[in-house]
Amino acid sequence: MTCQISLDRINKYYGAYHALRDVSLQIDQGQFVALVGPSGCGKSTLLRTIAGLEGITDGTITIAGEDVTHLAPRARDLAMVFQSYALYPHMTVRRNLTYSMRLKRRTRAEIDHAVTEITRITGLEGLLERYPRELSGGQRQRVAMGRAIIRDPKAFLFDEPLSNLDAALRVHMRAEIRKLHNRLGATSVYVTHDQIEAMTMADHVVVLRAGRVEQQGAPLDLYDRPVNRFVAGFIGSPAMNFIPATVTPDGGHVSLELPGQPVLRFGGRRPAGEAVMVGLRPEHLQTGPSPDAANRLTLPVAMIERTGAQSYVVCDTVPEVMVSAPVRVEDTDEIVLGIDPAQLHLFAPDEAGLRLDI
Amino acid sequence: MLKFTNTFRDGIGFDTVLVVMALGYLVVFSAYPLAYNLLMSFQSVDLFTLTSFDRPFVGLDNYREVLSRPETAMIFWNTVKFVGLSVLAQLCVGFALALFFQLDFPAATWLRGLFLAGWIMPALVVGAVWSWVLAGDFGVLNHMLRQIGVIRENIFWLSDPDVALYSVIIANIWLGVPFNMILLSVGLAGIPKDVYEAASMDGAGRVQQFFTITLPMMRAQLGAVISLGVIFTLQQFDLFAALTQGGPSNASNVFQYWSWQLAFQNYEIGLGSVVSVLMIGFVIAVAFIYVRSTRYEQES
Numbered sequence: 001m002t003c004q005i006s007l008d009r010i011n012k013y014y015g016a017y018h019a020l021r022d023v024s025l026q027i028d029q030g031q032f033v034a035l036v037g038p039s040g041c042g043k044s045t046l047l048r049t050i051a052g053l054e055g056i057t058d059g060t061i062t063i064a065g066e067d068v069t070h071l072a073p074r075a076r077d078l079a080m081v082f083q084s085y086a087l088y089p090h091m092t093v094r095r096n097l098t099y100s101m102r103l104k105r106r107t108r109a110e111i112d113h114a115v116t117e118i119t120r121i122t123g124l125e126g127l128l129e130r131y132p133r134e135l136s137g138g139q140r141q142r143v144a145m146g147r148a149i150i151r152d153p154k155a156f157l158f159d160e161p162l163s164n165l166d167a168a169l170r171v172h173m174r175a176e177i178r179k180l181h182n183r184l185g186a187t188s189v190y191v192t193h194d195q196i197e198a199m200t201m202a203d204h205v206v207v208l209r210a211g212r213v214e215q216q217g218a219p220l221d222l223y224d225r226p227v228n229r230f231v232a233g234f235i236g237s238p239a240m241n242f243i244p245a246t247v248t249p250d251g252g253h254v255s256l257e258l259p260g261q262p263v264l265r266f267g268g269r270r271p272a273g274e275a276v277m278v279g280l281r282p283e284h285l286q287t288g289p290s291p292d293a294a295n296r297l298t299l300p301v302a303m304i305e306r307t308g309a310q311s312y313v314v315c316d317t318v319p320e321v322m323v324s325a326p327v328r329v330e331d332t333d334e335i336v337l338g339i340d341p342a343q344l345h346l347f348a349p350d351e352a353g354l355r356l357d358i
Numbered sequence: 359m360l361k362f363t364n365t366f367r368d369g370i371g372f373d374t375v376l377v378v379m380a381l382g383y384l385v386v387f388s389a390y391p392l393a394y395n396l397l398m399s400f401q402s403v404d405l406f407t408l409t410s411f412d413r414p415f416v417g418l419d420n421y422r423e424v425l426s427r428p429e430t431a432m433i434f435w436n437t438v439k440f441v442g443l444s445v446l447a448q449l450c451v452g453f454a455l456a457l458f459f460q461l462d463f464p465a466a467t468w469l470r471g472l473f474l475a476g477w478i479m480p481a482l483v484v485g486a487v488w489s490w491v492l493a494g495d496f497g498v499l500n501h502m503l504r505q506i507g508v509i510r511e512n513i514f515w516l517s518d519p520d521v522a523l524y525s526v527i528i529a530n531i532w533l534g535v536p537f538n539m540i541l542l543s544v545g546l547a548g549i550p551k552d553v554y555e556a557a558s559m560d561g562a563g564r565v566q567q568f569f570t571i572t573l574p575m576m577r578a579q580l581g582a583v584i585s586l587g588v589i590f591t592l593q594q595f596d597l598f599a600a601l602t603q604g605g606p607s608n609a610s611n612v613f614q615y616w617s618w619q620l621a622f623q624n625y626e627i628g629l630g631s632v633v634s635v636l637m638i639g640f641v642i643a644v645a646f647i648y649v650r651s652t653r654y655e656q657e658s
Contacts, residue, residue, distance in 0.1 A: 053555050074561045086552035090574045099570070100560040151560070 003062075004029045004155055004187040010049060010059035012042075012211075019045050020056070021211045027155070027204075032181050032188045034202035036195055038234070042211040047157050047191045052076050064154050079148035080157040083164065085140045087132040087147075094128040097146050114150050121180070122146040138169050145180070155187040162197065174201060195235050199223070207231050229277060229353030232345060238282045238312065241321045244349060247274040254278055254346070258317050262297050267341030268358030276356060279345035282312070282324035286338040297337045304329055392638065399631035408627065420628040424636075429608045429616075436523055437612040440530070440594075445587040447531045452538025452583070457572075459539070460546050470543070477536040485600020488529040492516055492601070519609035522602045526610055529597050534590065538583050545579030546572070581651025588644045592637060613637055 005027040012020040020042050027033050035043040048054040050061060052073035061069045068076050088096050095102075097118055101111050119125050122142045132140055141161065148156055158177070162170045178201050181188050192198050198205045199219040206216040207230075215227045219235075226232035232240045245254040251269045254276060256262050270276065285297075302316035306328060313323040313335055323337060346356040399420055401413040424430060459470045476484065491498050494514035503509045515525040549572065557567050573580075595614055598604055604611030604619060611619075613633050621630025 051559060053558070073555070073558045074563065078559065080556070080559045082552050082556060084550070084552055086550065086556035088553060088556070088571065090577075099557070099562075103561050103566060103570075147556075147560070 002029045003027070004031070004064055005050060005189070006060075006062040007046075007050070008060040008062070010046070010061070011057050012045060012049060012054065013057045019211050020049070023059075023208075023211070023213055025206060025213070025216070027187060027189065029187055030185050031204055032178070032190065032202050033204045033206060034198035035189065035191045035206050035208060036193065036198040036234075037208035037214075039193055040210075041208040043191045043193075043208050044159055045211075046208070047080075047159055047189060050189060051078055051080050051157050077151075077154045078157055079151045079153040079155075080159065081144045081148050081161045083160040085132075085144040085161075085164075087140060087143055089132050092129050092131055093124060093135070093143050096132065096143055097124075097128075097150055099147070100151050118146045118150045121149060137165055138173070141165065141173060145177070149180070149184065153186075155189060156181075158188065158190040160191055160193065162192075163194075177201065196237060199235065205235075207234060225355070226279075226345070227355050229279070229347045232279050232347065232355075236281055236283075238322050238324055240345070241280045241282060241285075241319070242347070243278045243280070243319060243321070245276050245278045247272055247276060249273070254344075256297075258297075258299070258321075260298075264297070264339055264344060265295050265341050266344045266346060266358055270346065270356060270358070275349050277347040277349045277353060279347055280321075280339065281343065282322045283326075284340065284343040285321075285323045285325075286340070287313075287323065287325040287327060287329060287335065288338075295339045295341060297339065298334055299337065301332055301335050304331065395631050395634055395638075398628055399635045401628060403627040403631070405625055405627075416628070420632045424629050424632045429611070432608055433611045433613060433616050436608075436610065437592075437614075439523060440527055440612050441588055441591045443524075443527050444530045444534060444591045444594075445584060447527075448534035448538045448587055449580075449583060451531065451535050453542050455535065455539045456542035456546055459543060470539070473536045473539060475536075476533055477540075481533060481594070481596035482600055484529065484533055485597045488525075488532075488597070489516065489601050492525050492529075494518075516602050517606055519606050522606065522610035526597050526601050529601060530591065530594055533594075533597070534587060537590070538587065541583050541586075542576065542579055545576045549575050578651055582648060585644050585648030585651065589641055589648075592641060 003026050005025070007023055007025040010020050010023040011018070023042075023046060025033075035046055037043050045054060049056050052068070052071060052075075056069065059069070060067060063076060063078070088099060091099065094115060097115055098111050101114060115128070119128065122145055124139070124142055124146060127135065127139060127143075132143065135143065141164075144161065161177070162173050165173060174197060177190075190198075190201060199222075202219060204216065205219050205222055207214045207222065209230055215222055215231045222231060222235045226235060229242065233242070244257045246257075247253070247270045248255055248263060249272045251272050252267075253263050253265050256264065256278060264278070266278075299315040299317055299321060301313055302320075303314040305312040305314070309326065311323075311325045311327065311329040313325065313329055315321040315323065315335065323335065329335070344358075346358060347353045348356060397411075398413075400415055400417065402416045402419075403413055407413045455470075455473065459466050490496075492515035494500065494512055494517060497512075497515065499515065500509070500512045504512070513521060515521055553571060553575075554567055557571050562570060592614060595618065598610070598612065598615040602610040604615045608616075614637065617630045617633035617637070619630075620626045620633060
């Protein structure tokens with residue numbers, strides 16, 4: 001696997017505002033990388049710097065071994081799918097698709113051949129002579145994809161391409177983009193604010209906050225071992241519960257700051273008396289029989305939401321504890337939750353909230 | 359009484375009043391003068407019969423008379439030159455300025471506002487200012503051209519038959535540029551930025567973006583600006599009145615000014631009507647193109 005896109009200590013300022021801070025990233029040939037983070041975290045800016053649509057203040061961008069830091073977008077051989085699709089409104093679908101080829105003065109035969117190929121891949125048959133305004137959202141999305149694919153670029157850049165579609169179509173297009181990626185063997189960089197999209201589509205997820213890379217790695221690594229409280233809270237849905245706690249004198253348990261000061265074992269050792277933040281994912285709070293009968297919490301119930309497959313139990317505590325159970329929970333005033341010590345995360349209670357080794 | 363007010367307010371009464379007011383205005387101030395003008399072009403009209411409809415019909419005599427006059431051909435070509443050159447130059451300069459102000463630089467909006475100065479000034483005032491600028495013996499333009507060594511002798515911009523028409527055209531271009539620039543700026547602002555970004559990702563340079571994105575997406579605005587430009591230029595009267603009065607010996611005369619001269623200076627009212635009827639025909643054709651181009655805009 002060769003490195004296709006490499007970012008080395010990218011910094012970008014908008015005036016005094018530091019939009020990207022020391023971002024370094026290696027993207028291998030054929031990899032699907034998701035840039036994810038809350039709005040304003042710099043993920044779109046980062047993508048646009050890769051595209052060349054935004055300049056950078058400092059750092060180096062290398063694409064396929066060539067330093068492109070100061071090259072114009074057109075010289076970088078990347079294709080981009082925009083959030084708004086940015087189709088050419090005055091051109092038919094066919095002319096939208098073939099715009100790049102016509103600029104390069106490719107022959108009529110080459111263009112026709114490519115159009116046939118792309119319409120087959122994207123399912124745009126019968127729409128070639130329509131104008132973008134005559135298409136539905138999903139169809140426009142396909143044209144935008146087709147316009148990128150026809151280029152056969154060094155990499156695809158996606159800027160929240162699904163955010164304008166309705167929920168059902170979004171799930172469908174998610175799978176389709178991923179299938180297309182596998183089939184073309186292309187390198188893709190995908191920006192989204194939706195961590196589910198990032199987790200389901202990408203081989204490699206980069207979590208950004210305030211212009212800084214908080215953590216990057218395989219999706220499940222981020223889920224299993226978040227490096228800090230921000231990543232822990234951002235990855236996973238519903239979000240992880242955080243409960244302030246203190247390590248007990250034996251160093252192997254934590255005493256939670258909840259009514260009754262329940263004590264949980266965490267299967268490791270920390271200094272006695274240390275203040276910590278305990279992280280528990282809603283789906284790791286087991287309502288059924290627990291493997292460790294001693295490790296349990298009994299909490300008052302505020303509300304139960306049932307979606308059929310899942311039940312969400314909101315506990316009447318401060319901070320609020322959320323439970324996600326794959327069973328139908330009956331109405332009850334109290335719920336008993338079992339906890340696997342291996343699924344208990346500890347973080348520092350300060351602002352940075354770094355993960356504490358157990 | 360209450361019933362009447364209710365009918366008026368909720369029924370078709372109110373609608374009727376609104377329609378009648380609009381139609382009434384059009385009939386009194388547009389349709390009636392147009393029809394009256396058309397009627398006069400077929401009659402023998404003098405100052406004594408101006409206010410009565412009872413005038414001798416002369417058929418197409420007035421038309422024959424106008425078309426057979428020796429100055430007609432010259433004035434026709436002057437009009438074509440005046441409209442063609444004015445509209446072309448206004449469009450090019452206006453478009454260039456609109457593109458320039460599209461760039462993001464300090465005080466861009468403020469400077470663009472300054473360009474409106476020409477637009478809000480009465481054309482007669484603009485004409486007076488230009489007549490100073492173009493004055494043969496003490497004009498600023500001659501002074502400048504002499505200083506930078508382009509000319510040795512003063513050019514008599516307003517009284518030399520070879521240049522008089524072009525002097526009016528220059529003043530008219532100056533007058534029309536702001537309108538073109540503002541309308542085209544609005545059109546340019548309506549093109550989404552990400553379309554340009556998509557084009558640059560697709561490999562289009564600045565020039566290619568202009569010809570493949572900007573120009574085709576401005577089609578409706580360009581159509582509107584050109585047809586309105588033609589109509590406004592055909593209406594341009596004040597500048598001729600202020601600068602050359604169509605002279606010397608019709609060298610800078612155009613149909614709209616000639617029509618006025620015939621009707622109100624020579625009192626050949628029938629002939630003046632003929633000229634304006636011919637112009638109305640042309641303006642209607644241009645207006646038709648304008649309506650077509652704005653309809654396209656609404657559809658997209």
